[in-house]
Amino acid sequence: MEAMKLIGIVIVIIGFILKKDTIATVVIAGVATGLVSGMSFIEVLDILGKSFITQRVATVFVLTLPAIGICERYGLKEKAVDLIRRTKNMTTGKVITLYQVLRALGAAFSLRLSGHPQFVRPLISPMAHGAAVVKYGSVDEESEDEIKGYCAASDNFGNFYAQLCFMGAAGTMLIVSTLTEQGCELDALRVSLCAIPIALISIVVGAVHNHLLDKRLDKKHSAAGPET
């Protein structure tokens, strides 16, 4: 039956939803799909092995790790924090937008940051909240929660939409590997260049989104707090 061939997709979906080990899930899905569609076990191993070897290129990001690791030890994160701290007199929305831009730049230059624990919690969220307190005197709990949500979101926006701009990013290489395996001709340089427009657009959309947050905070707190 043709539909049985979809078993691999079902396995991948269930495995990922249940947070089973991803490597094992993917390999089991591949073996099951091959066996169901009439290949022998050795044939399945052959296809898996052959394409794993030709697609080693998807793992070249490993070659960037030693340089990045040294920079981390020698104060990369600390200097990034210094850069952000230097900004003063910004509104909540502008703080968040600035962070999104820096996070996008970081992603495009392949920094492997975990932004939420390293930047958002210790730095961006307090700064964005602080900017609101300076401007309005105080902010209610609901707005405080909203500001935190926007801070965390800006990390995701910057990270997701800009990461493919780096030639050696895992996502970039996934696109190259998957499509060359399907017979297309393309390379990492072209993929990373094609990723630039959507990265720029995401920054504009994020900036507008944060600007609207500023407007909403203005409206909500205009009756209370010191004049601006």
Add this chain to the structure above:
Amino acid sequence: MDFNTIMSEFFYCLIGAVFILTGLKALKDDTLACRSLTAAFWFILAAVFMAGPYLPAWISGAAILVLALLTGFGKVKPSKGAGLDADQSRKEADRLGNKIFIPVVSLALIALLAASFLPFGASNAIGISGVLSLAIAFFITKAPSRSATDEGARLMDNVGVTGILPQLLAALGAVFTAAGVGDVISGAASAVIPEGNLFIAVLVYCAGMALFTAVMGNGFGAFSVITVGIGMPFLIARGGDPAIVGVLGLTAGYCGTLLTPMAANFNIMPAALLEMKNKYGIIKAQLPVAVVMFAIHVALMYFWAF
């Protein structure tokens, strides 16, 4: 073998060396209960990278099966080693200043220049930039020579076994293609996509990416399934530019990531980290942007890829 292939094989051997170092680091950690199996994982992976092309392919396939067994039974764990020392980093940051950004910028810049102006191909360009930027990092930081191996193994261990996921998903895509999975999906999709209607095809592909990513919580997994099943037959086979379709397909999937609690490490755990009252507050904040970005993806792919 032509020169570019030799160069690639050289870089794959370097990658293998990083895997071996990661395995050795695990062996040295006596607090790690499964240290020999963890080391076995990295050593087998290194062997596949270095010797794979000279062996029958099914042997590499069997090795992948062993790797999957090891991770599946939870026998591969990160090992302890010298972590980052915040005081040291602060002191070095003050000593070096903004110069510390140079190696990081050069990673991207050299890769770009080498891919554009040297005849070695885009993937070798990444290897070249990795090696040259490492030299620049040494020059700037005056780090002891063993830091290259120490830091490489530290970060590789940080990235962990999921670092090989993109490569493995491409292999899964190859199995799907050989088995005709793409044909089954595209057969079903052709019921929805009217013949020759590119706009609907773009919409279905982007929506499929977003939906599958939201359900699986992982854009990479969705990409190999949806691109083989819908992207190839309905967009690229009809003249769509593969690079544009691929990039916008994956980031359209990320629009789904922004909306799903399945992507817990992006959407749920940070809410706890920030002590938010509403644990879905991040998803709520992301909703309008995800919707707008999705619409832009569909429009951009439709007008730009064809």
